């Protein structure tokens with residue numbers, strides 16, 4: 523099958539954060555190429571810059587210097603609006619801390635990324651995705667009524683609702699027990715395979731990392747092939 527997902531190129535990427543007087547350099551000359559449709563695990567210790575990296579690849583944030591091309595597009599040359607549109611049409615993001623909107627129900631959270639939120643097809647797809655993560659009976663619940671693992675599964679379903687061809691997942695099984703984690707990984711793998719999508723997944727699980735095509739480690743601000 524032809525991969526539909528975009529390639530990702532990082533060339534000499536620097537990213538630091540200002541903290542008062544100090545600047546904290548997180549990525550320093552990070553470079554890597556991910557081919558279209560490839561599945562890559564990102565490893566690295568806490569605080570090494572894994573979430574920072576996903577934010578940059580999604581265009582949520584921009585590097586201080588260096589280049590990031592996704593599907594050949596240099597994200598820094600896009601306007602903020604075009605980066606939002608790019609994310610909306612291509613990127614599924616499973617946030618480390620879920621980022622579910624507390625005032626919306628589970629179903630409404632899932633429908634939010636869709637353009638025609640009221641459409642019957644959207645509803646059907648949302649309910650099918652909820653069923654595939656084992657939460658078909660929680661559609662009307664509010665996120666704060668769910669356990670951490672349940673919120674994580676809602677976040678995964680939401681990331682997949684618009685059929686992204688680039689999936690960025692930040693520790694998607696971090697809050698799940700072995701069996702639920704296994705089911706969720708199989709779901710992600712199946713959807714990525716069917717869509718020919720590119721996958722970058724941050725994980726501390728060697729097991730999950732071992733199922734990917736490649737492993738990159740964030741090491742002192744650089745990306746190192748394992």
Ligand SMILES: Nc1ncnc2c1ncn2[C@@H]1O[C@H](COP(=O)(O)OP(=O)(O)OP(=O)(O)O)[C@@H](O)[C@H]1O
Pocket residue numbers: 539540541546548566567568569570571572573574575618
């Ligand atoms: N918005 C921010 N402002 C200031 N510092 C930040 C910001 N975001 C991240 N950092 C710092 O940058 C470093 C990298 O953070 P990041 O969240 O990318 O790490 P991580 O590898 O995802 O860690 P973890 O495994 O704990 O999730 C950390 O030291 C963090 O404190």
Ligand SMILES: [Mg+2]
Pocket residue numbers: 572573574618692
């Ligand atoms: Mg993180």
